[in-house]
Amino acid sequence: MTDRFPLPPGDWPVMQPGWVWLCGAGPGDPGLMTLNALNALNQADVIVYDALVDPRILDWARGDALQIYAGKRGGKPSAVQKDISLRLVDLARDGNRVLRLKGGDPFVFGRGGEEAQTLVQHGVPIRILPGISAGIGGLAYSGIPVTHRDINQTVAFVTGHDQSGETPQSVDWHALARAAQVIVIYMGVKHIGRISAELIAGGRDPADPVAVVTDATTPRQKVLETRLDRVEADIAASDLEPPAIICVGRAVLMRQVLDWQGMAAGAPPRNTDPLGRGRAAEEK
Numbered sequence: 364m365t366d367r368f369p370l371p372p373g374d375w376p377v378m379q380p381g382w383v384w385l386c387g388a389g390p391g392d393p394g395l396m397t398l399n400a401l402n403a404l405n406q407a408d409v410i411v412y413d414a415l416v417d418p419r420i421l422d423w424a425r426g427d428a429l430q431i432y433a434g435k436r437g438g439k440p441s442a443v444q445k446d447i448s449l450r451l452v453d454l455a456r457d458g459n460r461v462l463r464l465k466g467g468d469p470f471v472f473g474r475g476g477e478e479a480q481t482l483v484q485h486g487v488p489i490r491i492l493p494g495i496s497a498g499i500g501g502l503a504y505s506g507i508p509v510t511h512r513d514i515n516q517t518v519a520f521v522t523g524h525d526q527s528g529e530t531p532q533s534v535d536w537h538a539l540a541r542a543a544q545v546i547v548i549y550m551g552v553k554h555i556g557r558i559s560a561e562l563i564a565g566g567r568d569p570a571d572p573v574a575v576v577t578d579a580t581t582p583r584q585k586v587l588e589t590r591l592d593r594v595e596a597d598i599a600a601s602d603l604e605p606p607a608i609i610c611v612g613r614a615v616l617m618r619q620v621l622d623w624q625g626m627a628a629g630a631p632p633r634n635t636d637p638l639g640r641g642r643a644a645e646e647k
């Protein structure tokens with residue numbers, strides 16, 4: 364069969380029947396998908412995809428490929444994780460070439476590790492295809508560099524809720540407040556009140572800048588800029604809806620000069636020296 368979308372010349376891996384490829388689809392914008400993902404879409408007989416996979420990406424699948432929705436979104440009826448994994452096992456055992464497509468990167472807060480482990484435990488061969496995670500690519504689309512030499516030498520990626528849906532007990536929020544100059548929170552909207560209070564109690568400046576980016580990299584992307592002690596109230600007063608990435612730390616200030624989407628739409632940069640260095644960006 365000829366590929367629907369020819370790839371540049373290269374040694375592209377061939378999907379074999381009975382295999383499952385766990386693949387990241389990126390945070391939304393189909394252009395952020397990898398060539399490996401496109402190669403997989405060209406070949407897969409079955410695609411099992413999550414709620415956060417952009418529908419435009421599924422349009423690129425082979426017309427005769429079976430598409431199975433395995434969404435798991437807070438508050439909505441969701442497939443049970445174990446059932447999804449066992450479904451993948453069954454599909455592979457039936458001789459399908461299975462593409463498990465997940466939002467962002469499959470191994471970043473996406474249970475890709477558990478699914479992959481279950482497949483291996485059932486003797487199903489796997490390939491892992493990483494993707495651009497929302498906590499990096501989504502912030503870049505809002506003009507926030509996740510690291511910047513004048514701001515941070517550390518960045519922490521943290522989930523705002525654990526398996527029970529509560530603020531994770533296993534996260535030492537006070538230690539995080541001191542140790543991570545930039546904190547990127549996934550799934551954080553529901554518990555942002557608790558999280559921001561813990562961070563402030565742990566010594567974080569209540570005025571620390573915060574950005575909330577929803578539907579990052581899609582045409583619906585919205586960005587709320589606020590500060591740590593106001594983020595809960597400002598989200599409540601807004602019309603923002605998950606999925607959201609929340610970024611805490613001075614990296615958020617860089618948006619004043621790097622909001623490239625705003626600039627492309629004609630807005631001038633708000634402040635070309637948001638860190639107040641008083642000199643050109645690359646002068647010592």
Ligand code: SAH
Pocket residue numbers: 390391415465466467468469470471472473495496497498501548549550551576577578579580581605606607608
């Ligand atoms: N594996 C994914 C994360 C899955 S957890 C990744 O690497 O990006 C789901 C959470 O990711 C969401 O609750 C939200 O916090 C974040 N997320 C994923 N896509 C997003 C997007 N387009 N915009 C904002 N947040 C997003």
